[in-house]
Amino acid sequence: MNILLFSEIDKISHNEIRVSDYRLQHLKKRLQNNSAPDFTPGNRLRVGEINGLMGSGVISCFTEHCVEIELGPLIEQPPKPLDVVLIIALPRPKMLKRIFREATSLGIKTFYIINSYKVDKSYWKSPALDTKKLNHYLLEGLEQSIDTILPAVHLKRLFKPFVEDELPHILQDRNCFVAHPEAKTQCPAAIPTPATIAIGPEGGFTDYEVSKLIALGFEGVTLGKRILKVETAIPVLTGRCF
Template sequence: MNLILLSPNDLLTDNRACIKNPRQLAHIKQVHGATVGDQLKVGLINGNLGIGLVTELNDTAIYLDVDLHQAPPRALPLTLVLGLPRPKMMRRILQTVATLGVKQLHLINSYRVEKSYWQTPFLEAENIREQLILGLEQGCDTHLPEVHLHKRFKPFVEDELPAIVADTRALVAHPYTETACPCQIEYSLTLAVGPEGGFIPYEIDLLEKCNFEAVQVGERIMRVETAVPYLLGRLF
């Protein structure tokens, strides 16, 4: 963790914090090897970045004088729509998305998403939040992404997606098209990425009716957790 992310509950006053989260305590002590007088890079969830000076450290808490003066990095002008990944990959993808600066993530059903994936405890709000915080701590950002779950493809695409894509360019990653994915764009984007195996033609058709353009990044078929950073590196 390159940043210690404080929750509003950790703030005693505007410039005084007390960390009690066991994961963060263990990390600060064991990895940073912090002692009284050390400075740590801290941030407030959905707030600023800054510096925390360790003033007291015991078995159950670390007290910091904090100065939160620096704005977090700019969010990507992106809404990411992702076929629900298999549970094994969920944590990694949530972390990656948070690290890379995505702030709007829609996890959606698709023909090739196994129904059982929707049952995973990784989709409980608390577990999602935990992975997003880990991703933000890696990427040195404070703004929690919003994650939305959509268990039915067609109603989502027909009833909700038009409002989401309004005023953005909308792209869907699809190996079976000639159009190359653009790069280094400057505008707001909605990007859809299918599950392992991709969207089926019927789903691509529905997305195209919703103003999505199908684009490809070459012949190689990537796992979703590789495709997401690959596409974002190219696009932004």
């Protein structure tokens, strides 16, 4: 956690917040670590308002049960978003945390999680897709990368209606790539933004699914002969956009 993020709900006065949840636990853990900063009252730490500005705050109280922080000047803009729409077939639920945290830390602000023939149907019933949990993964990504702007996550359980009715509107003026091991074109080293990147499930999108994306203007690209896990392909591909 490189920045403590807060929202209106944490405020105890117009310029003071109190937190007692995982953020407190994280600060305590850092305190146990010798190399960590000092969190005694009077010291500053980096804070940011979710979807707002960043700056610093002064610890006014630090107890076993809560930490109170007086908000210093919050005048710093969060870093510029990475203008990439990431479309991924619903991955194994236990990978969702890592995928959202990591992709958020890379600056992505729009996710579409879609169905695909090779997605195990039971994945859609996973508690990992619970809004509160997803939100927490996104926050962890922001806290890592020092950012405040929460990404939007759209869950699309039906491939065809999404691709036919919604996707054309999402794609306007974007460079669109679908990662596809059998594609003939090597993925470009630099992907120009704004971009849309689609990544299939383990085993890849089916030929039908790829053809639907290509019909919309997606270019099929490969990352070489090696079969990469989805969670590896995401930073490799989106890392090419900056």
